[in-house]
Amino acid sequence: MTPTTETELAEAIAAANGPLRIRGGGTRDIGAPVDGATLTTAGLTGVTLYEPGALTLVVQAGTPLDEVEALLAAEGQRLAFEPGDMRALLGTEGTPTIGGVIATNASGPRRIQAGAARDFCLGVRFVDGQGQVLKNGGRVMKNVTGYDLVKLMTGSWGTLGVMTEVSLKVLAIPETEATLVCADKSAETAVASMAAALGSPFDVTGAAMMNGQTMIRVEGLEQSVAYRAKALQDGVLQGFDIVxxxxxxxxxxxxxxxxxxxxxxxxxxxxxxKPSDGPALVRELGALSPEAIFDWGGGLVWLRIADEEDAGAQMIRNDLSHMGGHATLVRASAATRAAVPVFHPEPAPLAALSRGLRAKFDPRGILNPGLMGA
Known part of the structure; x- marks a missing residue:
């Protein structure tokens, strides 16, 4: 089913007599497999409102992400939360949509400085599991009264409602950027360097370790970037080169x-x-021979391990039980994702709240049932 209007979408959901597999562009195949009729928002496209001077964009949920980014770039603006394209990683096809980005709270390396997708979402329109059209928020910051459904919907993976329109705050594209890099650092040393850079007054917008290189990014006006990069090189990042x-x-x-x-x-x-725990976690998982990428100053760890048995789920989550944190299985075979909780198991009180929310917004349990677990 590919409705082209919000009314058609509401009618399709209201008339559904079984589970629905909610899709945007179909590029983020994450979560437990869902059996059901496919309902896609790809037909809900177009820009409702764009006011560059007000840094505000209102767009239909099925609008391709690359069209949104091209529109913004023409006005010297961008989505500051830097959403990624998961097609190469996940082996998926299709076209990423802005609704899929918000539904999954897709946030890239700049989150460490700018915030996540949910921090830039001003308002949403969506259809709940009964076919009712709901809206929350607006087109300006601090326009939410009552329950903040905007934050609730961002990252709900289509389990509470199907978004039809999102309102976003956008920001200007900086004049230039530079990255300070240093090769052959240990994970512990890399995290220490990232912490020092993030703790400096030089407005770092990215801090990561990938392919054996520690990477520290600064963005802004050309003279400001040059000054801050040099100050970092002369201070906490001595021995780093500049790209x-x-x-x-x-x-x-x-x-x-x-x-x-x-x-x-x-x-x-x-x-x-916690950033300081990332290297220790990877070290404790040595038996799994993990390949690691560190982002967000070390607070986000991407691990690639063999997709065998439980794909390391028990060992990873046992370690996290005493370290704190959570783990999501982003890529694995359908069989592994069906057998292993993809999203981190919630503590009992939080799980009860989640069930209550799903019962309120989707009492029939038809929207992506089981995708995020029980």
Missing amino acids: EGAASARMWADLRDLTPFAGKEGAVWRISV
Whole structure:
């Protein structure tokens, strides 16, 4: 089913007599497999409102992400939360949509400085599991009263409702960028360097370790970037080299899209921990021979391991039980994703709240049932 209007979508959901597999562009095949009729938002396209001077964009959920980014770029603006393209990593096809980005809270390396997708979502329109059209938020910041359904819907993976329209805050594209890099650092040393850079007054917008290189990004006006990069080199990042402009942008695009893991076999985990715990976690998982990428100053760890048995789920989550944090199985075979909880199991009180929310917004349990677990 590919409705082309919000009314058609509402009617389709209201008339459904069984589970629905909710899809945007079909590029983020993450979560437990869902059996049901496919309902896609790809037919809901177009820009409702764009006011560059107000840094505000209102767009239909099925609008391709590349069209949104091209529209913004023509006005010297961008989505500051840097959403990634998961097609190469996941082996999927289709076209990423803005609704899929918001539904999954897809946020890239700049989250460490700018915030996540949910922080830039001003308002949403969506259809709940009974076919009712709901809206929350608006077209300006601080326009939410009552329950903040905007934050609730962002990252709900289509389990509470199907988004039809999103309102977003956008930001200007900086004049230039530069990345300070240093090779052959240990994970512990890399995290220490990232922490020092993030703790500096030089407005770092990316801090990661990938392919054996520690990467620290600064963005802004050309003279400001040059000054801040030099100050970092002379201070907490001595021995780091500088990569500028387009070459710097390519490095962060590879990190954003997890290019180093694309085309390689194995399961991929997304693990959130305290930055200081990331290297210790990877070390404790040595028996799994993990390949690791560190982002967000070390607080986000991407692991590639063999997709065998439980794909390391028990060992990873046992370690996290005493470290704190959570792990999501981003890529694995359908059989593994059916057998292993893809999203981190919630504590009992939180799980009860989640069930209550699903019962309220989708009392029939037809929207992506089982995708995020029980």
